Amino acid sequence: xxxxxxxxxxxxxxxxxxxxxxxxxxxxxxxxxxxxxxxxxxxxxxxxxxxxxxxxxxxxxxxxxxxxxxxxxxxxxxxxxxxxxxxxxxxxxxxxxxxxxxxxxxxxxxxxxxxxxxxxxxxxxxxxxxxxxxxxxxxxxxxxxxxxxxxxxxxxxxxxxxxxxxxxxxxxxxxxxxxxxxxxxxxxxxxxxxxxxxxxxxxxxxxxxxxxxxxxxxxxxxxxxxxxxxxxxxxxxxxxxxxxxxxxxxxxxxxxxxxxxxxxxxxxxxxxxxxxxxxxxxxxxxxxxxxxxxxxxxxxxxxxxxxxxxxxxxxxxxxxxxxxxxxxxxxxxxxxxxxxxxxxxxxxxxxxxxxx
Numbered sequence: 084x085x086x087x088x089x090x091x092x093x094x095x096x097x098x099x100x101x102x103x104x105x106x107x108x109x110x111x112x113x114x115x116x117x118x119x120x121x122x123x124x125x126x127x128x129x130x131x132x133x134x135x136x137x138x139x140x141x142x143x144x145x146x147x148x149x150x151x152x153x154x155x156x157x158x159x160x161x162x163x164x165x166x167x168x169x170x171x172x173x174x175x176x177x178x179x180x181x182x183x184x185x186x187x188x189x190x191x192x193x194x195x196x197x198x199x200x201x202x203x204x205x206x207x208x209x210x211x212x213x214x215x216x217x218x219x220x221x222x223x224x225x226x227x228x229x230x231x232x233x234x235x236x237x238x239x240x241x242x243x244x245x246x247x248x249x250x251x252x253x254x255x256x257x258x259x260x261x262x263x264x265x266x267x268x269x270x271x272x273x274x275x276x277x278x279x280x281x282x283x284x285x286x287x288x289x290x291x292x293x294x295x296x297x298x299x300x301x302x303x304x305x306x307x308x309x310x311x312x313x314x315x316x317x318x319x320x321x322x323x324x325x326x327x328x329x330x331x332x333x334x335x336x337x338x339x340x341x342x343x344x345x346x347x348x349x350x351x352x353x354x355x356x357x358x359x360x361x362x363x364x365x366x367x368x369x370x371x372x373x374x375x376x377x378x379x380x381x382x383x384x385x386x387x388x389x390x391x392x393x394x395x396x397x398x399x400x401x402x403x404x405x406x407x408x409x410x411x412x413x414x415x416x417x418x419x420x421x422x423x424x425x426x427x428x429x430x431x432x433x434x435x436x437x438x439x
Contacts, residue, residue, distance in 0.1 A: 085181050086112040088158035088216075092139070092148045093117070096166035097124040099246075104132045106169035110178065111162065117152040125166075143259060146221040156216055163212045167246030168193065176240050177213060188235045189213030194391075195244040202429075205391040208310075209237050225259040226276050253280045271301035275311045282314060287322035294318055298331070309342050310389055316348045325356050342387045343378045343394035350374035350401060375402045396425035403433065412437065 089111045093100060104114060114134035118126055119141045129136050137155050139148055153161055160181045164170075171194075180189050190209040197204055211229045221227040246252075257280045263273045278293035294315035301308050312335055319328040332349055339345035353371045357364045378398035388394045399422035407415035416437055422430035 085160060086158035087160045087162060087177070087181060088113045088115050088156040090115045090149075090152045090156055090161045090163050091117070091166055092119060092145075092152050093121060093125055093129070093166045094119045094141075095121050095123045095125060097121075097128055099169075100125055100128050100166045101132060103164055103166050103169045104129070104134065106171075107162065107164070107174070108132065110174045112158055113156070115152055115155045117148060117155065119148055143262075144224045145259075146223050146227040149221040149227055153216070153220065159216055161214055161216050164242065165244070165246060168242050168244045171241040171243050173238075173240045176238050180213065180238055181215075185215050185217075186233055188219075188229065188231060188233050189238045189240075190235050191238055191240040191242055193242050193244050195247060197247050206389055207391060208389065211235050212242075213238065224263050225256050226272075228272075251283070253283050256280055257284075269296075269300050271297045271305065271311075272307060274300065275307060275314075278311075278318070279314060282318050282321075285321075287318050290318045291315070291322055291324060291327075303338065309339055309345065309387065312339065313342070313344045313348050313389070316352055320348075320352055320355050323355075323359065325352070325359060328352055329356075341381055341385050342389075343381060343398070344387075344389045346374045346377045346381075347390075347393040347398060347401075350378070350398075354405075372402065372405055375399075375405070392425070392427070396422045396427040396430065399425075400427060400430045400433075403430065407433075407437075 087110070089104070089107050091103065093116055108114065114129075114132065116129040116134040116136045117139045118129070118136060119139050126136055135155065137152070139151050141148070149163070162177065177189070188211050190211050191213060193208050193210050195206045195208070197206060214229060214231070214233070219229060219231045219233070222230045257277070260273060260277045260280060263270070264277060267273060274293050274297035278290045278297060281287070281290035281293065294311065297311055298315060301311065312331065316328050316331060319325065332352065335345065350371050353367045353374065357368050357371070375398045378394050381394060386394050390397070392398075399418050403415045403418035403422060406418060416434065419430045419434045419437070423434055
């Protein structure tokens with residue numbers, strides 16, 4: 084049987100580290116914890132959990148810290164998690180994967196909880212975190228990625244992540260990203276990540292600048308392009324730069340037709356567009372309903388959903404608001420009820436208000 088190590092880098096993670104370790108300790112052969120300078124009880128929690136703890140002097144480079152942690156592993160395979168992540172289900176799929184093939188990298192589903200305008204959402208992204216311990220390392224000072232020519236495949240393992248929920252890490256991430264940008268000024272991924280940091284800081288002018296540069300430099304086959312386009316559109320909405328968004332929507336409508344996130348943001352975009360100048364843009368009004376219905380119509384086997392609910396309860400709820408806005412109360416109630424079936428609280432609340 085092949086051996087597996089949990090490999091984690093930490094700093095002041097006493098609130099979450101035990102949860103992370105407990106989620107995998109019965110399925111791994113060793114636990115590698117690299118401490119980058121904790122001043123709380125993190126180290127003792129790791130030791131009490133049976134981990135091997137190593138000290139690392141922080142150098143403002145996440146990839147360097149990751150690579151140091153990997154070098155401490157003596158197992159056949161490495162599973163990389165952050166302290167604010169924990170496995171929810173399907174541990175056996177990890178074991179099946181590593182026993183079956185040494186020439187693949189496993190991508191696990193990270194479910195990240197975050198707040199957007201006061202609304203709690205969950206973003207789903209498959210990230211390369213399970214790999215053989217054979218000279219594979221990370222690159223990138225922040226938002227580091229594995230450097231390897233091995234094929235990558237999705238594994239249906241869900242990992243919860245709440246590190247960005249009500250936590251602002253932009254002041255930590257932005258300087259590192261700007262350093263990388265100086266070294267590689269046309270790297271579309273780095274430009275996108277800088278744009279995201281400014282978006283989170285609500286500096287939409289700078290966010291649009293970097294999103295625009297990323298969009299100009301990105302290749303169509305890059306896996307992060309759909310998310311980048313969607314985030315760019317949200318930033319244009321927030322900054323009221325709607326004319327630019329019209330061109331992007333027109334250019335990407337065929338490329339992203341199976342993306343519920345794309346159609347969802349288009350629905351929001353067209354509503355903002357119409358209300359910005361009713362006389363000028365009233366012909367776009369039917370497209371609001373069309374985009375949300377498209378979110379629901381995409382085949383379940385083919386749909387690409389990043390933010391949970393854009394292909395179901397969020398689209399249903401927004402359709403309810405469209406029908407309510409146009410005075411169609413019965414249809415609004417119908418769609419709020421459908422959204423509420425997913426236990427979506429805003430839909431339940433709106434139903435109560437309409438019914439009473």
